[in-house]
Amino acid sequence: MATNHDESTRLYHPYQSYELPINAQHLYKLPTSPEYLFTEESLKKRRSWGENLTFYAGTCYLGGSVAGAAAGVISGVKSFEYGDTTKLKINRILNSSGHTGRSLGCRIGAAGLIYAGIESGVVAYTDRDDVWTSVVAGLGTGAVFRAARGVRSAAVAGALGGMVAGGVVAGKQVLKRYAHI
């Protein structure tokens, strides 16, 4: 009689999560879309540019410094000499992990910042947000990073960056579709 099975709502039985033999006399119609209190929030489709920048810079810095620290610990352990006391060993490990972690973290963090900036700029300029945005942002990041070594190396690095960025985005979509992550 009534079209209560349209796409926008789903029926909810209040006791559905409990294993009780209660038959509901009242079912609720819950909306299937996320419920927002303010409509301006519901119309927002993606992060703002500031959020994008801080998120990418922070994640890349954290990832880079953790990876660098791990590599530094390994190289510190490798550099142990015969007759080292424990204090010396700990000192070597701390020094090398700190040094490698700091430098790698800074570099990858700067890359993330530039990538996020270019991506936000492209999205703001062209109003579209798909694989090509990431590819262009990767291109720009690679180019900026090797700009000091000359135009040719900047172009090569840009192409590499664009391919990596496009590969990551496409890979994520493929993973979502086929591996159900």
Place this chain on the structure above:
Amino acid sequence: MGTPDTTREPCPDCILDDMGGAFGMGITGGSVYHFIRGIYNSPAGARLSGGAQYVRMNAPKVGGSFAVWGGLFSTMDCAMVYARQKEDPWNSIIAGAATGGLLSLRQGFRASGRAALFGGAILALIQGVQLIAADKVASAAQQQQVFMGEAASLPPAQVYGQSVPVPETSSASEAGSGSWFGGLFGKGKQKGSEDKSGSKTQVLESFDAPPVPTYEFN
């Protein structure tokens, strides 16, 4: 202590955001400073490239140290909030002290203690300034409300409710807000499906309370 801050992400995710924000600030400030230094320290004719070289060498390091400070501070802040289960300026002050102490732990206990005191003092200053500013803003808003009168509460909500359906397109959010606002203007209940046992089940809009049961034997 006042309203919670709704502009920041909740605690674990805010660490990444704070780290990134601090990194951005450090790199920007470091770039400006080292560019000027590079221009100053370079021979004429190579000033711009000298400035760029200085920036490339030194700015990421400044950014990195800011990021470490910001990340550690945010982690300690979240840890304090979790430990004390409240949101206070004290969390930030203790977090600042802990960050300062941790970062100079390798220089020995005395240096670490001094750095902890400095960090705590700086954050206490910042929190004090924030409290005073918040106080002033709150009292100014209160005064404004008193001057405006009672024109605040009901009409704007209704006006807003009517003008909202206009910008909605076929986005998925339309259905959610549509049913919310539609119900405000009285859509009414619909008769629902049959239940398993054969008794009639009513389907309600999500915000409708079920009718109070009558004590009759069916």
